[in-house]
Amino acid sequence: MQREEFLQQLWLDYIHQHPDVGMLRLWPMDAPVEYLTLLTLNQPPFAAEDLQPTLGHLGYRPVHRYAMADRGLLVTLLAPPDNGTWLVLAELQLSSLSRQPRDALAELVSRAHPKDTRGKNLLSRGRPWPMPSWPLYRTLYDAHPLAAWFAAMGPSVHHAGFDCARLGSSFEALDAALSAAGLAGSEDRYHGIFPVSPLLQYRFYPTCSQRLAFAEGDEHRVCLGGLALLQKRLSSDHERTVELLLPHHTRCELT
16 A cells, blocks of 8 residues: 555545535535644554554554653654654543443453454544443543543544645634534634643644434434644644644653
């Protein structure tokens, strides 16, 4: 699998889960995506250290790592070998959960079939374990919303980030256009999984909730993520916008 095919699979899986993003016509269909945020869990074979060799074969290299103890996350920025889409690999730490939800999530994930845990399409083939029951989902949600999301969705794209400069429009104009299209932006700078640096104008747009069939036949509507809009506050900065995404104080050493 080539990197372009890998990204296409991620994108198709993402817009399948977020049809309102797929229907947007605010920018060209081939407009560049600044980054894709992938949510995973620090349990093999889904841990970041297990995924990075595969991503490395596709040309991605880790350039920055961030630790957010208050969010229970380790985040790695992975750069492509060209000017293409970056990956933001967010790894939920099981140790951030209390014992009951931690054990329940670990047991659910351990039920993944071995053949569904191999290959470069691991991150775009959907949840590789059985769907949780609605009571288990609610228990996990109360413990940590991302734990519930991961249980229902598996390791996959949570949201895409778009840089206004690369789309050729202003933050204000695109924000207004998204609002007119029915996507209401959230001012909460934690809404898109992780905290965001004050060096960026940023807004997260939750997509419409989707009806999911949980184990035992329950159906409920849940929010599966969204999209993010960002723009540098200082246009003279020569780094890619995604490199400024996370607060500098959360950065830690790459080993």
